[in-house]
Amino acid sequence: MNQHKETSLNPNDSSHSSRLRWGIGLFFMLCAGLVLADFIFHRHTIHPWETLWGFYALFGFVACVLLVLIAKVMRLFLMRSEDYYDNR
Amino acid sequence: MIIADLHPGLPFFLGALVVLVTPLRYRWIPLLLTPLLGFINLMGWELGTTTELTFLGFTLNPVRVDRLSYLFGILFHIAAFLGILFSLHLKDRMQHIAGLCYAGSAIGAVFAGDLLTLFIFWELLALTSSLLIFARREPRAFRSGTRYLIFQVGSGVLLLAGTIVYFNDSSSLLFEHIGLTSTAGWLIFLAFGIKSAFPLLHNWLTDAYPEATPTGTVFLSAFTTKVAVYALARGFPGTELLIYIGVTMTCFPIFYAVIENDLRRVLAYSMINQIGFMICGIGIGTELAINGAISHAFNDVIFKSLLMMTMGAVLFRTGKINGSDLGGLYKSMPKTAAFCLIGAASISAFPLFSGFVSKSMVMAAALEEGYHWVWIGLLFASAGVFHHAGIKIPFFAFFSHDAGIRVKEAPTNMLFAMGLAALLCIGIGSYPWILYDLLPFPVSYLPFDNTHVIAQLQLLFFSALAFVWLKLSGIYPPELRSINLDFEWVYRKLVPTQFSNLVSAYQRFAEIAHRLWVYSSRRLEVAGRRLHGPDGQLSKTWMTGSMIVIVLLTLSAVLLKNLL
Known part of the structure; x- marks a missing residue:
């Protein structure tokens, strides 16, 4: 950075x-x-993962990076031009 | 009170009549008065009232006021007021009337005590709302609105079919817990499912909402899907299937939202994500979960309206709504930008903003009931919603690179509507007990303890950190002028192209068959002519002598055979 x-x-x-x-x-x-x-x-926890120190921080970061990377891969086979549905 | 006996939805239809005959200059008076008078009328109804009416031998309950319908009634009055205020500058009478009737239908639907009344308002919702899409008056919006109407009316047909089967089974039309134990249950479930945008049935929403008018989408985002959520909460609480449908709905749209360019379509995808939280809560079915689902519906209507209003204002002023065309608008529209940030904070469930006090209830309920993987899914969706609705919407519209667009700030009436919605978001977020007191079950949940606040802030800040990192390192996908294929591809591309392939294949076959027919009949004609024509072998006149010879030869051949 x-x-x-x-x-x-x-x-x-x-x-x-x-x-x-x-x-x-x-x-x-x-x-x-x-x-x-x-x-x-102290956070009271129910799920065993929650006891992990900084769990929510780690989860938020990893989840968003995964989200964006997967979405980027989805673009490879889902993206079309804007008039895709218009030209019949 | 004189009007205390009016059906809660009726003031809106009467208001629409008054607007119809009021000249443009004074139209704002009946428009603003309608939801206010409607609200006063609603306050006149006592909790626990049910009206009864016999119609063609059926016992109907046009109005049932209990805690659940009352809360949605209040919510829809607020939403109608916000929508009307936001669209006050319009000179389009059709949109004003459609908006009023649409709100009236939604209110009628949530107060319907029987399935037949529900069906009538269900179809009215479909018809009145479609006008807000057609009001764009563009071919694209027209096609989109037609598809929308097919889905909505289809949902109504299923509801009617389910109602008929239900009446045959139980000889009652009362709309209470239905469950999935009968055919009627499944039909009605599917009808509700279409309107609440279940996975694979969801594309009418992402297709049509972004095509509606800048003001129309504000109405659309408030009513249809929330009526469906109400209906599911009434008819199918505790249905386990809903948990998995709900968690799917929270997770898959956020991927689309990240790569979608039309910012109102991003919000449409995020709407499915938010409805997923509600449906999940209804499926879990405990008091905490139902309270969470209902209060989240309440908050979602307000913050989603706010976000749709800010994007509507952007579209209204700039004529653009694609992330790739916008940017830097905070310089021209600072107030709209600020309201957008409040909406973004609310949908992302920042502590002290409205989403936080309701969404966390659903997630706490999932954990308490032991649905751990569902909880992981919801947590993932919570991080994701901040990413696409909380950051992407304000960032690409108002900040990011300056697209050089210089416009005026949104009109005053729009600013007031957005300001009011923002105030409600912060008000409910900071003092949730005004909402909690309205919920169907008593609330013992404490939203602002250390655990919830720290966990949520960590989740949100590190989601934002991921955005900053991805943006700085250039990994973040840029906004591109494009569309993304979704399930609608099946009925917008696959089926139409396959159908036209089928038609052209049939045409080719028919042509070949026709040619074959023409050819063979011509051959037949030629052969016939050769045999039977003037010079044909078979039309010759034969001599008697040769006839006798042939007969003689035949007979002698037979004789010879018999002898041997």
Whole structure:
């Protein structure tokens, strides 16, 4: 996550890049803080996986990466041009 | 009160009549008054009232007011008010009237105490809602609306068939718990299933909702599917099959939502995902689960309306709705962008926003009842919904790269409607007991304990982290001008092309058969001419002598044979 890559989030708008960097930095700190909160607060659990430290964080991250990767693969065989149904 | 005896849906139909004859300048008065007067009328009904009516020898219950129907009644009045306020600037009388009648039908359906009354409002829902799609007045929307109407009327036909079988079995039309033990049960289940967009029956929703007018989709997203959710909660609570249907509905649409370009279609897919949570809760059937399902329906109507309104405002101002054409709109439409973020936070179930206080009940119920894999599926869907509805919608419309579109902020009436919906999202999210008090069962669930809040925040923040990482590393799929094949391919492409193949194959066969017929009949004619024509062998006049010779030869041949 180095600095020159961050501008690629907003390539046409370099004036925002420093504010964006700040925002993303703050966001990372919040993420870290939430994982640390697992040390401080006790979560009552029902499912054995829930007892895992930072389970929800890990699950959210993995789930979304999987979601996007699978969706990307789906594009290979499901994507058609916009007028696909129009030309009979 | 004078109007306390009116059927709860009737004020809307009367309102539509008044709007019909009111000139454009004053039309806003009956439009805004209708849901307000309707609400006052509804408040006049006492919980536990059931009206009875004998019609052609059938005992009907046009109005049944219990906790379940009352809650949906209140919800639909709120939704109608939001939709009307949002579409107040329109000069299109047809849309205003269709919207009012549509809301009235939805209210009539949830208060229907018997299956025949339900059927009538069920079909009225189909007809009135389709006008909001046809009102786009484009060939594309017309075709889409026709497909929509076929599905909706088909659902009505199944409901009527189920009602007839049900009446034959039990000689009662009362709409109570039905269950899947009889043919009637299955027919009615399927009718409800079509309207609540069960997997493989879901494409009418993703097909037609994005084709409706910018204001029409706000109405559409509120009523039809939620009436179906209500009907399932009334007729089929605790049906285990619904759990698996529900969890499927939460999971598969989110993949489509990630790669879909039309942002209103993204919301249509996310609607199926949200309905999945409700259906799952109805299937689990415990008090906590039903409460979760119903309260989620309540919240979903409001935050989905809010999101549809923000996208409607974008479409109204820019004429564009594809993620690939939009971006940077927060500069021109900052208020709409802010409302969109509130809607996004609500659908993603951020603590203090409305989705959080209801969705978590369904998930807690799944865990408590030991449906662990279902819970994993719902958790996956929760992370996914944040990804596509919570991040993708606001990001590609209002932020992302600046598409250079400069337009005016949304009209005032739209801003008020969005503001009101946003207020409700935050209000219910921060103080859920106003909603909990309306639920069918007493609520002992505590939404804001450490466990729920930390778990949900971790899930959401790390879903967002995944988005940021995928976006920065360039893995995230770009918005492309495209469509994606879904089950509708079967009836929009496969069957039509196969049918036309079949027709052309038949035509080829018929042509060959015809040629063969012409050829053979011509050959027959030629042969006939040769034998029987003027010079034909068989039309010659023969001499008597040669006849005698032939007879003589034949007879002697017979004689010879007998001798030997």
